Amino acid sequence: MNIGIFTYGSRGDVQPYIALALGLIAKGHQVTIAAPENFAALVEGFGIAFHPLYGNVEEGMNSQEGQSVLQTENTIKLMKYFFKVLRSIKTPLRKSYLDGVDKVDFIIANLATLQITSAIAEKQNKKIAFTYFMPPVVPTAEFPLADFDFLNFPWYNKLTYKLTYFFYWKFIKEETVEFREELGLPVLKESLIRHIGKQKLLDLYCLSPALIPQPKDWDENHKITGFLTVPKQYRENHPLDEISPALNNWLTAGEKPIYMGFGSNGIGNTAKFVSILNDILAKTNERILFCTGWGLFDKLPVHENLFVTKYINHEAILPKCKAGVFHGGAGTLAAMLRNNLPVIIISFYTDQPTWGKIIERMNLGAHIPIKKLNSAKLLSALAAVQTDEVKRNVTKIGQQINNENGLENAISEIVAYFK
Numbered sequence: 001m002n003i004g005i006f007t008y009g010s011r012g013d014v015q016p017y018i019a020l021a022l023g024l025i026a027k028g029h030q031v032t033i034a035a036p037e038n039f040a041a042l043v044e045g046f047g048i049a050f051h052p053l054y055g056n057v058e059e060g061m062n063s064q065e066g067q068s069v070l071q072t073e074n075t076i077k078l079m080k081y082f083f084k085v086l087r088s089i090k091t092p093l094r095k096s097y098l099d100g101v102d103k104v105d106f107i108i109a110n111l112a113t114l115q116i117t118s119a120i121a122e123k124q125n126k127k128i129a130f131t132y133f134m135p136p137v138v139p140t141a142e143f144p145l146a147d148f149d150f151l152n153f154p155w156y157n158k159l160t161y162k163l164t165y166f167f168y169w170k171f172i173k174e175e176t177v178e179f180r181e182e183l184g185l186p187v188l189k190e191s192l193i194r195h196i197g198k199q200k201l202l203d204l205y206c207l208s209p210a211l212i213p214q215p216k217d218w219d220e221n222h223k224i225t226g227f228l229t230v231p232k233q234y235r236e237n238h239p240l241d242e243i244s245p246a247l248n249n250w251l252t253a254g255e256k257p258i259y260m261g262f263g264s265n266g267i268g269n270t271a272k273f274v275s276i277l278n279d280i281l282a283k284t285n286e287r288i289l290f291c292t293g294w295g296l297f298d299k300l301p302v303h304e305n306l307f308v309t310k311y312i313n314h315e316a317i318l319p320k321c322k323a324g325v326f327h328g329g330a331g332t333l334a335a336m337l338r339n340n341l342p343v344i345i346i347s348f349y350t351d352q353p354t355w356g357k358i359i360e361r362m363n364l365g366a367h368i369p370i371k372k373l374n375s376a377k378l379l380s381a382l383a384a385v386q387t388d389e390v391k392r393n394v395t396k397i398g399q400q401i402n403n404e405n406g407l408e409n410a411i412s413e414i415v416a417y418f419k
Helices: 015-026 037-044 057-061 064-072 075-088 090-102 111-124 154-183 192-197 245-252 270-283 314-320 330-338 352-361 375-384 388-402 406-418
Strands: 002-006 030-036 049-053 106-109 128-132 203-205 222-224 258-261 288-291 306-309 323-326 343-347 365-369
Touching: 002 015, 002 090, 015 030, 015 037, 015 330, 015 406, 030 037, 030 090, 037 049, 037 057, 049 090, 057 064, 064 075, 075 090, 075 154, 090 111, 090 154, 106 111, 111 128, 111 154, 111 192, 128 406, 154 192, 203 406, 245 306, 245 314, 270 288, 270 375, 314 330, 323 330, 323 375, 330 343, 330 352, 330 388, 343 352, 343 375, 352 365, 365 375
Parallel strands: 002 030, 002 106, 030 049, 106 128, 128 203, 203 222, 258 288, 258 323, 288 306, 323 343, 343 365
Antiparallel strands: none
């Protein structure tokens, strides 16, 4: 089969698809990953065909306006900015999607590409499957959508998903209707989510059932598979993720450090975080490995207990750490728990607060929303997550995640569906 994987967003929206692509290629299928053009080196470095989707997300987030929005620490404003950026490049972006779909026979897509990929698939009569790395948004009576978890009983739980669908449709309606008209498709008389739902398309949530069990009242096309992990044989000696001699020397020169990194989110208020970092270094003997990711930091402290780098190979480094402080992205969370690290989630937006709540409820770590972050809270959390009880809980969950075969489960579902 000739399969195209379409994703748009940050590194966390691309890396799990590298695992999926490698798994499908190993089964004899031809796979192309279509993603923002700045991820070409990452994808092609694994020997996977790459199709560039127009735009550079890192440049957008690090622009003056992007940094200004990040500093507000406001989820709604950030979502509006993201859609504004996409609308500003809609003509070349849509063309890049069309060119990409022309190269393949089957489509795998994520939420950020939904309104474009679903329309092209319908127009060209190509099978499409959806994959997600966030807590489910499929209605169930068993639990509410996380942002509405004030109550928990069946009719209320289902209502929370309807409310979310309503607001999501408001965000994407204009672009969806316009693009469908451009393709000559029928006018939608309902929301896109409802339209897609009636088609019973394959809907995979690539996350751990140890963290979120699959609801018993879901239809058969919705599945929770387990996390997607790049197989070990592909990770070793990858040139993009080599450990520098300087970092290796620092790691071996003292006790295990605490990993801190916020991936492609960066930190909007970098001055506040630098102040917190200075406080931790002054008040504790903790060693800190800090990954800046896309963040733009000035005046980071120079200290023997601090090592600063842009990116690291999680699978090589995390076993050498004792705890993780990060934004709450699902891919990083999976890597932390696989390597038995207690975690502190400093959540920004979208699914990150949900993962924070889950981690705190299961006593696997702590959760601090970015707006509430200060030095005292982080110092308290660092002490709390290193108790024996938290470590035991993390080890147990880590073992379950390592035994889940999420990649194999996802591949089996996709291959059976596309046949």
